[in-house]
Structures are given as structure tokens and as C-alpha cells.
Amino acid sequence: MPRPKTHDDALRVRLLDRAGELLSTEGPGALSLRRLAADVNTSTTAVYSLFGGKPALLDALYEEAFRRFGDRLAELPETDDPVEDIVRIGLTYRESALADPQFYLVMFSKVVPNFTPSDETNAAAAETFTPLVANVGRAVESGLFVDAPLEHIALAMWGMVHGLVSLELNGNLPPGVEIAPAYERAIRAHIEGWRKRS
Amino acid sequence: MPRPKTHDDALRVRLLDRAGELLSTEGPGALSLRRLAADVNTSTTAVYSLFGGKPALLDALYEEAFRRFGDRLAELPETDDPVEDIVRIGLTYRESALADPQFYLVMFSKVVPNFTPSDETNAAAAETFTPLVANVGRAVESGLFVDAPLEHIALAMWGMVHGLVSLELNGNLPPGVEIAPAYERAIRAHIEGWRKRS
DNA sequence: CGAGTTTTATAACACTGTTGCGATAGAATG
């Protein structure tokens, strides 16, 4: 009896895709509901019936961004050397962030006002953490690292990697520092700090 | 011959103060020009004649935030032990950020759209870096640290400290981790990584 | 073919930053 639904799942992914494009190419300022709706030939109502509002749309985007991010980290092959694998994860972290800075900003910066990720998506985001924890676990078990809680060691590493990338993307690096070599050196030095002294 | 100026320097600081209050107490969403102007009994024009617009107002706030931040770090007394001084800087960094999270967000997060700090304020912000560099310099000169560029070592430390604080404030910490002890432990481990092996 | 019902597009609302215009208030002049 009703008119046919056009606010279906296909439209949902089209909106999500276009929103990601707008974010990546023109930045957060260009991502308005009117613009988004016009670009996919629908009305702003679609965002409300499919997501529930702009914050909810951002939440879906946030989840998508973390999923991609986690995939890139999980794709890394596991070698015999957990320490070298940890270095790889750190380098991949930066590469992923630089590959799509706007998505990184959605994940870790408050680019959109009145948007705070839901608890569920935050939990999903935390899973990005697991590859690193796993490799740190291998290193501890091998007796390479000191006997500290896995999460502490992994968190420290993630913090440094995340912090350096954030500073770089925000333009807060001190002038005259070439970041790429400093970045890898920092990772290796940090790892050295958790090595067990013999 | 004209009517008396009320958009003077006193009003400038009142606007800046109130803007900081609004940011700290109610968040970036509450910082609108109309609200701000009403709170200090003037009109929105004041912001334009005194600053030049909202981004320029934020720029002034950004500078102020970094000044406070730098002051707290510079106030730390210098002891005989540069390594312990570095730990102190790291702990103070976190305390300062937690003392006024909203200001921290203005400094390192893109909380307000269409605001990017000017080159001048960015340069001023970079000076926050110097106390850490100085202490790292002392540690290198004493032969405690490996012979790497000062800026590299200091940047790595700043990155970790900054990253951990950012993750904490953004709510991106993995669940079930007590951050305070992990934080100090991370700093000490990282320092250990730059220690010269004997 | 018309009544009913669900779904969608349109328009109104409250708000934002920004800008141009006109009212204002005092000093200089007649």
C-alpha cells in the first residue's frame, strides 16, 4: 500500500561512499547533509531515515575508517621475528594514516562538532589494537622483552606511533626535522627500551 | 570627533577570557560569537574589529593555550639528573592536559572547522618543545644517551607522551588499562631505549 | 476508480559566521 522504498541499503552505502569521498577530497567542511543528499540524488531525509542524523552518519563513517585501518594492519604477514613485525606495524600505521589523512582525522581528531563515537564503535575500534598486542605477546614469551603487562607495552608503543603521526598531520612537528627516518629510529629505540637486559 | 572607543584592549582580554571559559566548561559547541558577545555585553562586531573573525579569535586562544602550556613546562626546576627531569616533563605534560582538556583539544585537535593556526602562532607553539630538547641535550652530553640528533630523541619522547595523552582524552584507550602507572612506566622504558649501552 | 497508508521530498525553524548599513556619540566649527 505504501509508495516504494528508495531509502534502502543500496542508498545507504552510496551515502556512506560519497561522504567518505567528500571527506577525503574536500575535507570535513564540505560534508553537509544538503550537499551529500544532492550528490546522490536524494533528500536530506534519507540520512535521517537510514542513519538517524549527522552524528550517526559520522559514527558509521568512523566505524568504516577503523575497519579499513584494522585490515591494513591485520594484512601484515607474521614472520619469525616478532620485534621486526612490530616495526612493520608501526611503519604501516603511518603509511595508512598518510594514505588518507582525512579519515585519520575522523578517527582520532574531533573534526566534526557534536560527534562522539558510540560505545559499540569504540569497542570495534579497540580491536585495531590486537595485532600489536599479539606480537608484543610473542616477544615477551620469547624472553626478548621485560616481564611487564602486555597491554602496557603495547599501549606505550601505540601511543608513540599515534602521537608522532598526529603531530605530523596536525603540522605540529618542529621545523627542520625529516620525519621518515626519525620515525623508524624512534620505533626501534622504543623497542630497545622494553628489551630484557642480560 | 568620533564616538568613544569601547572595542579596546580591555574588551579584548574579556572576550578572550570568556571564550576560554566557554570552551573549558561547555565545550567548543557553546563557543558562538553571539553567545560570546552577549556574555561580555557587546556585539559580534567586537570580535571582528578586535580579532578579525572567529578563526582569528581561535588563533589568539591557541596562542594563549600554548603559552600556558609552555609556562607550566618551563616552571619545572632543573636538577642534577637530566633523565629524571625528562620524566618530570612527561608527567607534567599529562597533568597540564588533564587540567584543561578543552584547551588541549584546541591545541592538538581540529575542534573548530575552518581554523588552522597561523605560521606565527605555530612557531610560538614550537617553543613549548625547548625544555625537553634542553634536557635531552644534557643527557647526551653526559654520555647517558646514544649519539643521535637531539631533535630526534626529543621528538620521539614528545610523540609518545602526546600520543598517550591524546588517546586518553579521546577515549581511545583499550578498556581495562589503568593509565597513570602505565604512563610513567612507558616514559621510563622509552628513556631506557635511548640509553647508551656500556 | 477511490480510500487508505506508508514513504519521501519540501519547507519551516533555530542556529551559525559574516557583512553592509544606519544609528550613535562626542569633538570641532559657526
Place this chain on the structure above:
DNA sequence: CATTCTATCGCAACAGTGTTATAAAACTCG
């Protein structure tokens, strides 16, 4: 003392935002 001048400031209009209420659209069923 009144008038003119003029820099200065407050108000209102403009274009834009997210959100919400309303009304039109489109199909099925009687």
C-alpha cells in the same frame, strides 16, 4: 549654544548549517 562632521559601533540581512514538522507522492486494497 546649535550644527555639522566622522569615526565607531549595534542591528539586521544574508547564506549557510542540522533538524523537524508538514504535506505531497505512490502504491495496494476494497
